[in-house]
Amino acid sequence: xxxxxxxxxxxxxxxxxxxxxxxxxxxxxxxxxxxxxxxxxxxxxxxxxxxxxxxxxxxxxxxxxxxxxxxxxxxxxxxxxxxxxxxxxxxxxxxxxxxxxxxxxxxxxxxxxx
Amino acid sequence: xxxxxxxxxxxxxxxxxxxxxxxxxxxxxxxxxxxxxxxxxxxxxxxxxxxxxxxxxxxxxxxxxxxxxxxxxxxxxxxxxxxxxxxxxxxxxxxxxxxxxxxxxxxxxxxx
Numbered sequence: 001x002x003x004x005x006x007x008x009x010x011x012x013x014x015x016x017x018x019x020x021x022x023x024x025x026x027x028x029x030x031x032x033x034x035x036x037x038x039x040x041x042x043x044x045x046x047x048x049x050x051x052x053x054x055x056x057x058x059x060x061x062x063x064x065x066x067x068x069x070x071x072x073x074x075x076x077x078x079x080x081x082x083x084x085x086x087x088x089x090x091x092x093x094x095x096x097x098x099x100x101x102x103x104x105x106x107x108x109x110x111x112x113x114x
Numbered sequence: 115x116x117x118x119x120x121x122x123x124x125x126x127x128x129x130x131x132x133x134x135x136x137x138x139x140x141x142x143x144x145x146x147x148x149x150x151x152x153x154x155x156x157x158x159x160x161x162x163x164x165x166x167x168x169x170x171x172x173x174x175x176x177x178x179x180x181x182x183x184x185x186x187x188x189x190x191x192x193x194x195x196x197x198x199x200x201x202x203x204x205x206x207x208x209x210x211x212x213x214x215x216x217x218x219x220x221x222x223x224x225x226x
Contacts, residue, residue, distance in 0.1 A: 004157075006157075039217055040218055040219075041215065042215070042217050042218050042219070043203075044216075045213070045214070057200075088155075093209060100146055103160070103214075105159070106157050107155075108157050110155070
């Protein structure tokens with residue numbers, strides 16, 4: 001079945017550590033997105049990529065980095081510069097540029113700083 | 115600033131009852147409005163998508179309405195089931211880049 005796979009489901013990070021969240025899709029979608037979800041708040045865009053080897057900052061990119069070396073993969077690194085990284089992280093993909101194309105979301109990674 | 119406000123924040127209903135969730139937005143230029151269902155600890159799943167010219171869209175027991183003049187949308191759930199317990203998120207797409215603005219969600223609990 002086609003879809004988006006995020007791993008791990010749960011991740012614990014010590015203060016000062018960088019961690020990388022994986023996002024893989026086999027939908028052949030061009031665009032991929034990373035969102036952060038905090039309790040009671042709407043999802044906020046961290047980074048997005050419309051095409052391989054290109055990505056753009058979203059609304060809250062500080063303390064995060066991404067790469068898009070393959071169409072299928074869009075990993076997110078949470079660096080030590082991100083002061084409040086505890087959150088639920090969601091990866092999404094979209095087939096193309098048309099406005100009414102649907103977004104497909106992964107099942108998320110819950111990151112906790114210990 | 116683009117904003118999407120949802121109400122109520124949380125709602126408890128009995129199984130079999132109907133309910134309506136509200137979404138108000140100040141997003142420009144409007145492209146489309148989506149409703150998603152998100153189970154706890156999972157990613158959102160699309161329920162409906164409506165463009166400017168559509169004022170109602172159904173998906174089984176879910177019916178979404180859109181009033182583009184007043185910038186309001188509602189999601190009506192008919193004959194609720196225990197599996198409807200989830201957060202429901204209103205999302206508005208705007209601008210040439212069709213970037214999404216997410217509401218904070220309504221957390222619905224259906225009790226037997």
